[in-house]
Amino acid sequence: GNSVTQMEGPVTLSEEAFLTINCTYTATGYPSLFWYVQYPGEGLQLLLKATKADDKGSNKGFEATYRKETTSFHLEKGSVQVSDSAVYFCALSDGAPSGSARQLTFGSGTQLTVLP
Amino acid sequence: DTEVTQTPKHLVMGMTNKKSLKCEQHMGHRAMYWYKQKAKKPPELMFVYSYEKLSINESVPSRFSPECPNSSLLNLHLHALQPEDSALYLCASSPRPGAGPQETQYFGPGTRLLVL
Numbered sequence: 001g002n003s004v005t006q007m008e009g010p011v012t013l014s015e016e017a018f019l020t021i022n023c024t025y026t027a028t029g030y031p032s033l034f035w036y037v038q039y040p041g042e043g044l045q046l047l048l049k050a051t052k053a054d055d056k057g058s059n060k061g062f063e064a065t066y067r068k069e070t071t072s073f074h075l076e077k078g079s080v081q082v083s084d085s086a087v088y089f090c091a092l093s094d095g096a097p098s099g100s101a102r103q104l105t106f107g108s109g110t111q112l113t114v115l116p
Numbered sequence: 117d118t119e120v121t122q123t124p125k126h127l128v129m130g131m132t133n134k135k136s137l138k139c140e141q142h143m144g145h146r147a148m149y150w151y152k153q154k155a156k157k158p159p160e161l162m163f164v165y166s167y168e169k170l171s172i173n174e175s176v177p178s179r180f181s182p183e184c185p186n187s188s189l190l191n192l193h194l195h196a197l198q199p200e201d202s203a204l205y206l207c208a209s210s211p212r213p214g215a216g217p218q219e220t221q222y223f224g225p226g227t228r229l230l231v232l
Contacts, residue, residue, distance in 0.1 A: 032216075032218045032219075034220070036223075042225055042226070043120075043122075043204075043206050043223040043224050043225040043226045044159065044206065044208075044223040045223070046220060046221075046222065046223075049218075049220060051218040087156075089158055093218075093219065093221075101147035101149070101164045101165075101166045101171060101172070101210065101213035101214070101219075102210070102213075102216075102219050102221075103161060103164070103172070104159075104161070104221060106158035106159060107158065108157075108158060109156070109157070109158050111156075
């Protein structure tokens with residue numbers, strides 16, 4: 001079956017530090033990959049996505065590249081801000097029969113805290 | 117506009133109460149989802165509706181009863197819940213079931229439920 005493995009948290013960084021959150025996956029076929037962010041007390045927001053190998057998703061300074069050879073989709077940001085403090089979920093979508101709604105397989109989530 | 121709305125934002129109920137959660141989207145999406153999220157965990161899929169028909173029920177106890185009256189509205193009826201059902205309940209929608217793994221799910225802000 002499908003699975004997503006994220007680096008264990010929590011991650012604590014100082015403002016303007018470089019961020020990497022590792023995500024690797026196991027899936028059959030050609031999944032799409034997503035990063036969702038959940039701010040305290042809120043629902044999940046789509047941060048970025050990539051739908052095929054070598055695609056790079058980007059949004060709000062965050063980037064992730066779909067690497068099929070290493071089955072990875074690591075999240076990076078060059079300079080984090082206090083407002084980036086949140087939980088980040090890596091997810092993949094695949095496996096449903098044609099014509100069906102897709103299910104997301106989530107990683108365990110990584111708590112990021114950015115200190116001023 | 118990628119907005120999914122959920123009401124109420126917070127709900128406290130006793131184990132003998134009957135209550136309902138409501139989810140709406142006006143993006144023309146034809147798949148809608150209910151998830152349950154416990155603290156510090158990823159969301160767990162409960163139900164999926166495709167074209168207003170229940171397509172996935174992830175072995176959810178019968179005290180949770182979903183309903184999709186039309187393509188814009190999704191309800192979750194609650195009856196005789198247990199304290200362990202306390203969680204954040206998230207609704208999501210996606211445009212076209214069967215469009216493929218690139219299909220993106222958009223989440224609402226959630227209803228935080230406390231069962232006493």
